[in-house]
Amino acid sequence: MYSNSLTELDRAHLIHPVASYRSHEKHGVRVLASAKGATVTDASGKQLIDGFAGLWCVNAGYGHESIVEAAARQMRELPYATAYFGLGSEPAIRLAGELADRAPGDLNHVYFTLGGSDAIDTTIRFIRYYWNARGRPERDQFISVEQGYHGSSTVGAGLTALPAFHAGFGLPFDWQHKIPSHYAYRNPVGDDPQAIIDASLAALKSKVETIGPERVAAFYAEPIQGSGGVLVPPKGWVKAMREFCREHDILFVADEVITGFGRTGPLFACSEEGIVPDLLTTAKGLTSGYVPMGAVLMSDHVYETIAEGAGAAAVGHGYTYSAHPVSAAVGLEVLKLYESGLLDNGVRAGARLMEGLEGLRDHPLVGDVRGRGMLAAVELVVDKVNKTPLPASAEPARRIFDRAWENGLIIRAFGNGVLGYAPPLCCTETEIDAIVERTRMTLDETL
Numbered sequence: 408m409y410s411n412s413l414t415e416l417d418r419a420h421l422i423h424p425v426a427s428y429r430s431h432e433k434h435g436v437r438v439l440a441s442a443k444g445a446t447v448t449d450a451s452g453k454q455l456i457d458g459f460a461g462l463w464c465v466n467a468g469y470g471h472e473s474i475v476e477a478a479a480r481q482m483r484e485l486p487y488a489t490a491y492f493g494l495g496s497e498p499a500i501r502l503a504g505e506l507a508d509r510a511p512g513d514l515n516h517v518y519f520t521l522g523g524s525d526a527i528d529t530t531i532r533f534i535r536y537y538w539n540a541r542g543r544p545e546r547d548q549f550i551s552v553e554q555g556y557h558g559s560s561t562v563g564a565g566l567t568a569l570p571a572f573h574a575g576f577g578l579p580f581d582w583q584h585k586i587p588s589h590y591a592y593r594n595p596v597g598d599d600p601q602a603i604i605d606a607s608l609a610a611l612k613s614k615v616e617t618i619g620p621e622r623v624a625a626f627y628a629e630p631i632q633g634s635g636g637v638l639v640p641p642k643g644w645v646k647a648m649r650e651f652c653r654e655h656d657i658l659f660v661a662d663e664v665i666t667g668f669g670r671t672g673p674l675f676a677c678s679e680e681g682i683v684p685d686l687l688t689t690a691k692g693l694t695s696g697y698v699p700m701g702a703v704l705m706s707d708h709v710y711e712t713i714a715e716g717a718g719a720a721a722v723g724h725g726y727t728y729s730a731h732p733v734s735a736a737v738g739l740e741v742l743k744l745y746e747s748g749l750l751d752n753g754v755r756a757g758a759r760l761m762e763g764l765e766g767l768r769d770h771p772l773v774g775d776v777r778g779r780g781m782l783a784a785v786e787l788v789v790d791k792v793n794k795t796p797l798p799a800s801a802e803p804a805r806r807i808f809d810r811a812w813e814n815g816l817i818i819r820a821f822g823n824g825v826l827g828y829a830p831p832l833c834c835t836e837t838e839i840d841a842i843v844e845r846t847r848m849t850l851d852e853t854l
């Protein structure tokens with residue numbers, strides 16, 4: 408289908424992230440060539456609706472000339488400016504201001520990174536700095552949630568609770584602890600929202616007691632767990648966890664790498680729960696995937712504690728590409744697009760998507776449908792009554808992905824039989840309906 412030379416070159420030289428190298432060598436690469444709106448075109452000319460916005464990141468959709476222009480203008484004027492030595496660039500400073508203006512509460516301080524994993528790493532380093540500055544160096548233990556994903560950096564992967572990110576690496580994560588997920592469809596306490604919140608609170612309390620309350624530095628949670636299979640907590644869960652952390656002097660970090668920038672409706676999902684985390688991480692939709700960028704938003708008290716603790720000394724954390732002016736220029740333009748109609752369209756399209764996917768519940772393979780806004784999942788089962796999952800191997804997922812592809816749809820097929828959806832916010836009603844129809848067609852062919 409593709410030029411042999413490209414396939415062979417890929418096989419010989421390009422290492423793909425989170426892939427079985429042997430399986431990839433066998434199946435080969437699918438080359439994407441161009442894209443516009445919510446449609447991507449592969450190297451053979453086949454057009455597909457991108458139901459996953461790349462990797463849950465192209466929230467604005469593809470091919471916005473104004474974003475290209477913003478990047479080109481910045482590249483012409485000043486393609487690079489370090490933020491070291493007290494220097495800076497206008498777009499980075501402006502974007503920090505715009506984010507602080509829109510972020511919940513007093514998240515007034517912005518540290519730009521290159522993506523989500525290094526944003527998570529940055530929080531871990533700042534949190535250690537914070538507790539040292541408060542004279543509490545023993546607060547060095549971190550808690551996150553099973554099925555959570557917080558990137559794959561050497562340190563941050565410790566917070567990630569998906570086995571594939573630990574297996575085979577042999578890295579020590581003994582500073583890292585997990586509580587069970589709120590996963591309503593398969594929760595031992597059932598699906599009653601209050602019972603799930605109570606169970607999570609009890610688990611967190613018990614974990615803190617086991618570790619020793621004086622040892623716990625921070626608790627990390629995604630407002631909706633993404634890579635774990637789009638697991639939506641009951642309303643009030645995030646708030647309850649946040650309040651527990653406040654009462655126990657534990658820093659609360661909201662990882663909004665996926666949920667930020669309209670994915671669930673507003674710019675930040677935390678605002679839907681009316682909470683203000685101590686730190687917030689984001690990436691992906693920040694630049695809509697056009698160029699790499701992530702950010703850590705820090706509350707006043709965390710910033711002040713670190714600043715006071717450091718005094719005249721430098722806080723030794725930085726990247727050559729921190730606050731990159733081209734990424735920031737793209738971020739500013741993307742923000743403008745979100746606020747001139749894209750967020751609103753995402754809310755409308757998200758409601759239609761959820762309604763459409765709910766309509767698949769009658770399908771014999773569909774055990775659960777869940778999501779919020781333009782972030783959704785359909786969980787496939789072998790048997791609905793017993794909720795028997797599909798065989799835990801990559802093959803069924805690959806077959807479903809391949810079938811969907813043939814039907815002109817890109818979705819995420821997780822290994823556990825969960826289909827993930829995160830379409831661009833620009834989707835039309837027709838495109839949303841096509842996503843649902845093509846899913847049904849794919850499921851029928853999978854039976």
Ligand code: PLP
Pocket residue numbers: 522523524525527556557558559629633634662663664665690691701
């Ligand atoms: N945190 C969450 C919640 C994510 O979903 C991801 C990536 O999917 C990351 C962190 C890591 O971000 P990145 O892949 O940009 O390093």
